[in-house]
Amino acid sequence: MSPELVIPADLLPRDGRFGSGPSRVRDAQVQAIVDSQPRILGTSHRQAPVKDLVGAVRAGLSAFYSLPDGYEVILGNGGSTSFWDAATFSLVERRAQHCAFGEFGAKFAKATASAPFLEDSDVIEAPAGDIAVPRPSEGIDVYAWPHNETSTGAMAPAVRPDGIGDALTVIDGTSAAGGLTLDVTQADVYYFAPQKSFGSDGGLWLALVSPAAIERIGRIAASDRWIPATLDLATALENSRANQTLNTPAVATLVMMAEQLRWLNENGGMAFATGRTSESARRIYQWADAAEYAETFVTRTSARSSVVATVDLLPSVDSSVLRTILRRQGVVDIDPYRKLGRNQIRVGMFPAVDPDDVSALTSSIDWIVERLRT
Numbered sequence: 001m002s003p004e005l006v007i008p009a010d011l012l013p014r015d016g017r018f019g020s021g022p023s024r025v026r027d028a029q030v031q032a033i034v035d036s037q038p039r040i041l042g043t044s045h046r047q048a049p050v051k052d053l054v055g056a057v058r059a060g061l062s063a064f065y066s067l068p069d070g071y072e073v074i075l076g077n078g079g080s081t082s083f084w085d086a087a088t089f090s091l092v093e094r095r096a097q098h099c100a101f102g103e104f105g106a107k108f109a110k111a112t113a114s115a116p117f118l119e120d121s122d123v124i125e126a127p128a129g130d131i132a133v134p135r136p137s138e139g140i141d142v143y144a145w146p147h148n149e150t151s152t153g154a155m156a157p158a159v160r161p162d163g164i165g166d167a168l169t170v171i172d173g174t175s176a177a178g179g180l181t182l183d184v185t186q187a188d189v190y191y192f193a194p195q196k197s198f199g200s201d202g203g204l205w206l207a208l209v210s211p212a213a214i215e216r217i218g219r220i221a222a223s224d225r226w227i228p229a230t231l232d233l234a235t236a237l238e239n240s241r242a243n244q245t246l247n248t249p250a251v252a253t254l255v256m257m258a259e260q261l262r263w264l265n266e267n268g269g270m271a272f273a274t275g276r277t278s279e280s281a282r283r284i285y286q287w288a289d290a291a292e293y294a295e296t297f298v299t300r301t302s303a304r305s306s307v308v309a310t311v312d313l314l315p316s317v318d319s320s321v322l323r324t325i326l327r328r329q330g331v332v333d334i335d336p337y338r339k340l341g342r343n344q345i346r347v348g349m350f351p352a353v354d355p356d357d358v359s360a361l362t363s364s365i366d367w368i369v370e371r372l373r374t
Contacts, residue, residue, distance in 0.1 A: 002324040005371055007364050012329060013357035019333030020150055020308050020348040021175060022195045022202065025256065029199055032259035033252050040255065045248050053254050054243040060261030061206065064269050065184045070211035074233070074240040075204060077247055079193045080104075080174045082231070083205040084111040087144075087170055088118070089225070090217050090233035091189065095119040096142040096170075099132035099156065102149030103339060104172060109144075117225060128340060129310075131156040131303045136163040143169050148176035150196075151337040153310035153346065154303050160186045168213055178260075179277045179307040179350050181270065188213040197273065197307065197350040200256040204249060209237075264351065273351040274306070280349035280358040281306040287362040293317045293369055297344060310336065312344045317369055319343045325368055331361060 017024040033041070040049045058073040067073070076086070088111045098109035100123055113121045122140060126132035131154050134143040147158045155176070160169050168188040176182070177190070178197025184190060191207035194200035209217070214237065221227065221234035229235055230246060239246050264273050285304055288296045288311045297310035313319050323334060323345070336344040345365075349358060 002321040003372065005325050005368060007325075007329050007367055011360065011364050011367055013331060013360040013364070014354070015357055016326070016329070016331035016361075017333060018331070018347045018349075018353065018357075018361065020196070020346055021193075023197070023199055023348050023350045024352045025199045026260070026263070026352050028263065029256040029259045032255050036252075036255045041251060045244065045251065050251055050254075051243040053251070053258055054240075054245070054249075056258045057206075057254055057261065058240070058243065060258060060265060061208065063265050064178070064261060065182065065208060067208065068185060070214075071184065072209055072214065072237070072240070073206060074209055074236050075206045075249075076230075076236040076239075076245055077204060077249055078230070079202050079205055080172065080191065081107070083191050083207065084108045086205075086231040086233050086236070087142075087189070087191075088112050088115050089227045089231050090220055091142055091168060091170060091213065092118055093141045093216070093220065095121065095139050096144055097122040097124065097134055097137060097140045099124050099126075099134055099145035101126040101130060101132045101152070101154055101156070102128055102146065103151040103337065104149060104174065105132075105144075105146045108172065112144075128152045129154060129297050130300065133157065134161045134164075134169075136161055140164070141167045143167055144172070146172040146174075146176075147182070147190075148173070148180060148305050148307060150175040150308055151340065152297065153305045153308040154298050155180065155305040156303070158182055158186055158190075166212065168216060175307055178264065178273055180305075181274050184208055185210075188216075194253060194257045196348075197277075197352075198257045198260045199350070199352050200260065201250060201253040204253055260352075276351045276353070276355060277306040277349050279355040280353055281309060283355055283358050284309045284311070284347060284349065284362060291366070297342070307349050309347045309349060310344055311347070312342060315343060317343075317372065319345060321372070322365065322368055326364065331364065334361075
């Protein structure tokens with residue numbers, strides 16, 4: 001049992017949600033759902049109100065990323081997990097290379113490795129807490145890696161490798177999109193789900209696709225490869241251009257995302273968003289480096305994520321006890337990724353998280369630890 005410690009109210013974060021996804025939702029996003037009743041909620045996604053909403057999301061992402069000519073925003077149902085399957089069918093011609101340095105990069109690698117119509121995937125691995133980067137190799141037509149590994153808090157460069165010719169770069173931005181700086185021209189496909197920096201719900205995938213990726217999608221669709229309709233990126237592209245999805249989307253998810261994009265873009269876009277996440281990261285890593293009972297899990301400074309921080313605790317500080325005390329007082333979702341099995345905390349620092357709340361979190365942890373040790 002954990003001690004019945006009561007943290008002083010003036011020490012606690014104003015908002016105690018630090019989840020790594022689903023993440024903190026702003027009040028304005030909830031109000032946007034209320035305001036969408038009855039014009040949008042409960043109406044056909046084939047009619048103008050919902051199509052205009054999809055168009056607003058696509059336009060908001062185009063503005064946030066300053067998309068170059070020829071790049072498009074496409075979307076579909078199912079989340080990033082479904083996109084791995086869609087990419088396996090619609091983007092990889094013969095062989096993919098994957099960088100796997102955590103749970104999510106490894107899952108995409110498993111998807112292409114299991115496809116009977118593809119050659120064996122080339123997988124570059126690194127231990128949890130470190131990163132792997134792509135390397136040019138003969139016969140590879142897709143280079144795939146996570147921009148940010150949600151499970152470990154490790155951040156990799158989103159940079160196109162030299163010498164890969166007309167191969168595509170396919171970058172998983174699920175926990176990075178909206179919170180990390182991106183030069184979109186380095187990616188042919190930058191895909192993500194909306195439940196992290198965009199403060200929405202899961203079950204939807206979005207992707208920024210280059211002209212080269214669009215050409216690849218069309219070429220594979222015209223081949224004799226069988227592709228399920230729900231995983232066919234050519235079908236997703238066709239529907240997205242009409243501001244639709246193949247099947248019915250979760251409309252409230254789109255409402256929340258549209259509001260988040262409005263907030264981000266009106267406040268300065270990518271510079272505003274990454275300024276907030278970088279400041280939150282600076283504060284938590286400075287605290288972890290200074291606290292004698294804590295240590296940043298990602299030791300390589302350049303690989304420390306600005307949106308998900310993982311911090312190991314000494315055995316004398318039981319993470320489960322610490323988290324139980326915090327949860328009783330409204331500070332939630334700082335649990336470590338379950339498969340790592342480490343005595344640590346994991347803190348989401350997406351743009352909706354106020355850096356002052358991150359400072360309040362670390363102060364609250366210090367307060368608890370001091371009393372647990374007495």
